[in-house]
Amino acid sequence: TAYRVDVVTIFPEYLAPLRQSLLGKAAERGLVAIGVHDLRQWTDDVHRTVDDAPYGGGPGMVMRPEPWARALEAVRPSGTRLVVPTPAGRPFTQAVAAGWAAEPGLVFACGRYEGIDQRVADWAAQHGPVSEVSIGDYVLAGGESAVLVMVEAVTRLIPGVVGNRESVEYDSHADGLLEGPSYTRPASWRGLDVPPVLLSGDHAAIARWRRAESLRRTAARRPDLLAALPEDALGPADRAV
Numbered sequence: 508t509a510y511r512v513d514v515v516t517i518f519p520e521y522l523a524p525l526r527q528s529l530l531g532k533a534a535e536r537g538l539v540a541i542g543v544h545d546l547r548q549w550t551d552d553v554h555r556t557v558d559d560a561p562y563g564g565g566p567g568m569v570m571r572p573e574p575w576a577r578a579l580e581a582v583r584p585s586g587t588r589l590v591v592p593t594p595a596g597r598p599f600t601q602a603v604a605a606g607w608a609a610e611p612g613l614v615f616a617c618g619r620y621e622g623i624d625q626r627v628a629d630w631a632a633q634h635g636p637v638s639e640v641s642i643g644d645y646v647l648a649g650g651e652s653a654v655l656v657m658v659e660a661v662t663r664l665i666p667g668v669v670g671n672r673e674s675v676e677y678d679s680h681a682d683g684l685l686e687g688p689s690y691t692r693p694a695s696w697r698g699l700d701v702p703p704v705l706l707s708g709d710h711a712a713i714a715r716w717r718r719a720e721s722l723r724r725t726a727a728r729r730p731d732l733l734a735a736l737p738e739d740a741l742g743p744a745d746r747a748v
């Protein structure tokens with residue numbers, strides 16, 4: 508059965524890209540089913556109010572709990588993980604994406620304003636797992652962009668969605684390291700040559716060179732990833748880099 512993704516938001520049109528390209532084809536092929544729902548559908552006042560002033564004072568507005576609970580009761584299959592994008596969340600990583608891709612689906616609650624009344628996440632946790640996550644150390648205007656990022660990261664890990672399985676397995680971060688440089692024709696371009704080893708046909712040497720480039724790039728750009736590698740991840744040849 509298809510991997511099911513539902514998104515509740517006050518800007519449903521913002522999530523239109525979910526129907527394009529990679530995701531579009533996967534949806535057509537029945538691998539992924541996407542639903543986008545307007546939170547205001549579950550309001551009950553003429554102004555379709557979704558926000559109110561924060562208790563305790565402070566700037567901005569907070570999203571009211573009741574419309575969210577009604578929306579989630581209508582949209583979230585019991586036991587399905589609820590993902591709430593928030594700058595105050597745990598980091599969203601490739602490992603998290605891989606874990607979620609192995610589940611039957613996800614429901615996303617997109618916050619706007621200063622966020623959603625905390626009791627929504629607390630109440631939702633009674634009906635299935637809830638993950639409050641951030642896609643990075645910057646603050647967006649709302650959760651919608653984060654949902655686009657997370658849906659793309661998760662659905663491309665679903666078998667069949669990305670044609671070339673190998674390209675998924677050789678992603679940056681797949682082995683905890685950054686991918687090294689890639690090249691294609693011509694071999695010499697504007698005075699810049701492709702590293703000769705890649706034209707050598709010596710696949711063992713090519714694999715060694717690629718690993719060394721991956722380690723070199725990771726050490727230069729993301730020393731934090733290198734430090735996080737498990738003890739046995741680096742072999743003797745790696746230490747020579």
Ligand SMILES: COc1ccc2nc(C(=O)O)sc2c1
Nearest residue numbers: 593618619641642647649650
């Ligand atoms: C109010 O909803 C928001 C606002 C900012 C924001 N920033 C995120 C991030 O991951 O950077 S998720 C998120 C959700």
